[in-house]
Structure formats: C-alpha cells, structure tokens
Amino acid sequence: MKTDWRARNHPAWWAFLVHRISGIVLTLFLPFHFWVLGMALNDAARMDDFFAWADRPLVKVAEAGLVILLAAHLTGGLRLMALEFLAWRGWQKDLLAVAAGLTVIAGVVFAYVV
Amino acid sequence: MSDFLTVRVWRGDEQGGFQTFEVPRLESQTVLDVVSHIQRQLDPTLAYRFACRVGMCGSCAMTVNGKARWTCRTHVAKVAADGNLELAPLAHLPVVRDLVTDMSAFFDKWARARGQFHPTATRKDPFARIRPDSAQRINADAGIECIGCGVCYASCDVVQWRPDYLGPAALNRAWTLVNDERDGAQAERLRAVAGDAGCHACHTHLSCTERCPKHISPTAGIAGLKRAAMKAALRGDL
Ligand code: SF4
Ligand code: SF4
Ligand code: FES
Numbered sequence: 001m002k003t004d005w006r007a008r009n010h011p012a013w014w015a016f017l018v019h020r021i022s023g024i025v026l027t028l029f030l031p032f033h034f035w036v037l038g039m040a041l042n043d044a045a046r047m048d049d050f051f052a053w054a055d056r057p058l059v060k061v062a063e064a065g066l067v068i069l070l071a072a073h074l075t076g077g078l079r080l081m082a083l084e085f086l087a088w089r090g091w092q093k094d095l096l097a098v099a100a101g102l103t104v105i106a107g108v109v110f111a112y113v114v
Numbered sequence: 115m116s117d118f119l120t121v122r123v124w125r126g127d128e129q130g131g132f133q134t135f136e137v138p139r140l141e142s143q144t145v146l147d148v149v150s151h152i153q154r155q156l157d158p159t160l161a162y163r164f165a166c167r168v169g170m171c172g173s174c175a176m177t178v179n180g181k182a183r184w185t186c187r188t189h190v191a192k193v194a195a196d197g198n199l200e201l202a203p204l205a206h207l208p209v210v211r212d213l214v215t216d217m218s219a220f221f222d223k224w225a226r227a228r229g230q231f232h233p234t235a236t237r238k239d240p241f242a243r244i245r246p247d248s249a250q251r252i253n254a255d256a257g258i259e260c261i262g263c264g265v266c267y268a269s270c271d272v273v274q275w276r277p278d279y280l281g282p283a284a285l286n287r288a289w290t291l292v293n294d295e296r297d298g299a300q301a302e303r304l305r306a307v308a309g310d311a312g313c314h315a316c317h318t319h320l321s322c323t324e325r326c327p328k329h330i331s332p333t334a335g336i337a338g339l340k341r342a343a344m345k346a347a348l349r350g351d352l
Contacts, residue, residue, distance in 0.1 A: 001128065001177075001202065001203060001204075001205045001206070001209065002205060002206075002274055003205050003206070003268075003269070003271055003274055004177060004180035004181070004202075004205065005180070006179065006180025006181060007177075007180050007181045007182065007205075007269055007321065007325075008271075008321070010320075010321070010324045012318075012319060012320035012321070012323075012324065013319055013320070013321060013324075016317060016318070016319050080318055083318055083333070083337060084318065084337045084340055084341070085337075085341065087338075088256075088331060088334035088337065
C-alpha cells in the first residue's frame with residue numbers, strides 16, 4: 001500500500017514541499033530572468049520599455065512572491081545543510097522555525113523597499 | 115466519550131477493502147485492544163500480529179487513521195477522539211492478509227546494510243572498554259533501542275519512490291554499528307550503505323523521525339552515515 005496523505009501532515013514534510021515547489025518555480029523563472037538581462041547587451045531600449053511595463057503593482061506583487069520563494073529556498077537549503085553536516089541535538093524544529101521566520105522577514109523587507 | 119467506536123478495518127490483500135465494526139469504548143483502551151476485541155468477539159477470521167503488548171517486540175504496527183503506529187501503546191483516546199478509527203496494514207510492504215504484512219523485504223535490507231555485528235575479539239579477550247561519555251557511545255545509544263517495528267519504513271516516502279532504498283531502520287542500525295569500536299566490518303558496511311539505494315537517497319523528510327515510537331531519529335543516523343561516507347570518499351577509502 002502507498003503512504004496515506006494524512007501521514008505527511010507534519011512540519012518537516014511541509015518544509016520539503018515548499019523547498020521542492022520553490023525550487024521548481026525558480027528554475028522556470030531563471031531562463032526568463034537571463035533573457036531580460038540579455039537585453040542589456042543586445043537591445044537596451046527594449047529593456048527600458050520592459051522596465052517601464054514592469055513598473056505596475058501586479059508585477060511588484062509577483063516580484064515579492066519571487067523574493068519570498070528565493071528566501072524560502074535559500075533558508076530551506078541552509079536548514080538542510082545544517083541537518084546533514086552538524087551533529088544532532090534536538091534543535092531540528094527550531095531550525096525550521098528560523099528558516100520560516102527569515103523567509104517572512106525577507107518578504108516583508110522587500111515589500112517595504114519597493 | 116460515546117459508548118461505541120466505529121472501526122473501519124482493512125480486509126483481504128492489496129485489492130481488499132474496509133469493513134466496518136462497532137466496538138465498545140472502554141477506558142484506557144489501546145488500538146490493539148480494539149483489534150483483539152474484533153478478532154475475539156466479532157470476527158475470528160481477522161488476521162493481525164502482536165506478541166508483547168508492552169512496546170518491546172515491534173510486531174503490532176499498523177496504519178492507524180492514516181499514520182503508522184505501534185498499536186499496543188497507542189491509546190484510542192489519543193488517535194480517535196471523535197470515535198472513528200481506520201486500521202490498515204503498514205504501507206510499503208506486501209499485504210499478506212488483513213492487517214498482516216510480509217516484512218521480509220524490511221529485514222532483508224537490515225542484512226544488506228550490514229546490520230550484523232562483526233566481532234574482532236574472542237571470549238578469551240578482556241572486555242572492550244568504551245567510555246559512556248564518548249561521542250561514539252552517545253551516537254550508538256541514540257539509535258540502539260530500535261524494536262524493528264517498521265513504522266519508520268512505512269512512513270518514508272523514499273521507500274515508496276524507490277523500492278530498493280534500504281530505509282530508515284536498516285540505516286539507523288548500520289549507524290549504531292559504525293559507532294561501535296569493537297566492530298570489524300567498517301569498510302564493507304560503509305560501502306553497503308553509501309550506494310545509490312543507501313544513505314544518499316534520503317531526502318531528509320524526517321517522517322521516520324516524526325513517527326518512530328521509540329523517539330529514535332533515523333534521519334540523524336543517516337546524516338551521520340552521509341558524513342562518514344563523504345569523509346571515507348575524501349580519504350580515498352570508498
Ligand atoms: S528522513 Fe530519510 S529515511 Fe527518514 S523518512 Fe525521510 S527520506 Fe525516509
Ligand atoms: S527506528 Fe523506530 S520506527 Fe523504525 S523500526 Fe526502529 S523503533 Fe520502529
Ligand atoms: S505488541 Fe509488541 S510492540 Fe506492540
């Protein structure tokens with residue numbers, strides 16, 4: 001029999017899911033990111049047009065979302081490295097809370113700055 | 115507390131289905147008490163396993179309301195406050211019948227992970243002196259109380275995704291031996307657990323750690339194996 005979905009309802013499994021989904025979304029975003037950066041070399045005017053277009057609330061919200069995903073993926077990755085490389089003494093759930101906290105802070109700071 | 119529990123119990127093999135029973139609710143009732151009541155009073159053909167009833171033998175694990183648990187030490191009040199219980203065989207193991215799984219694959223993997231102790235001394239030699247406060251002794255202690263119940267194995271997604279994965283219990287066992295100074299099969303063991311189906315396949319979901327009824331963290335041991343394998347590889351020993 002397969003794992004029942006109810007068995008996955010615990011913080012570390014949700015952390016895995018967030019890490020996986022943020023990783024996939026960021027991977028999909030990267031080519032687009034490089035494409036826009038590439039405009040700086042090939043067609044600066046077009047890039048300016050693009051930035052003008054991007055200067056609207058919905059895009060800003062999407063950018064904030066990306067920053068949150070990036071922060072989640074980064075802190076989640078640091079958490080995993082700590083889990084793998086440090087000796088264990090029962091601080092594993094605190095680490096998860098720290099990762100989630102830093103993610104929220106990054107999102108709030110970004111929203112405040114833009 | 116209502117007077118009766120509604121208990122859905124898995125019947126048959128993998129293609130089976132749930133059958134519902136009404137079981138009287140009692141004070142301090144364990145999930146195993148419920149299963150025993152059904153088998154003794156309602157349907158003697160129900161197949162299930164238990165032996166010690168006190169959390170030592172590791173034979174009574176089942177899926178209780180979706181989560182793998184030892185049933186002899188799981189109180190109904192804790193898992194079925196609303197009076198509904200759903201009992202199924204452990205996941206990731208072939209179902210023999212009803213609540214009984216074939217655990218051979220689970221235990222074969224302990225052997226594949228070199229879970230046997232390989233002595234380096236004979237009975238004529240003096241006792242090995244291991245300091246209780248040495249890091250290795252502390253590491254081994256953290257994993258040594260495993261009762262082989264299979265709860266971690268049934269909770270691990272990686273076991274489902276790649277059936278050859280050695281799994282948390284076998285790797286936890288290997289880790290206790292990696293920390294046993296008296297053992298003489300260290301290189302073979304590290305080779306056995308460092309393959310694709312070994313410690314590096316673990317995704318650190320921590321489901322095993324979350325569910326182990328003995329509060330062991332196989333994930334911690336697996337992380338230790340990853341570090342040991344990495345160090346051995348850097349030394350060129352792997
Ligand atoms: S931590 Fe590793 S062994 Fe434990 S459940 Fe997760 S993937 Fe499986
Ligand atoms: S590690 Fe825990 S859950 Fe896994 S077999 Fe041993 S006692 Fe059971
Ligand atoms: S019956 Fe032995 S552990 Fe539950």
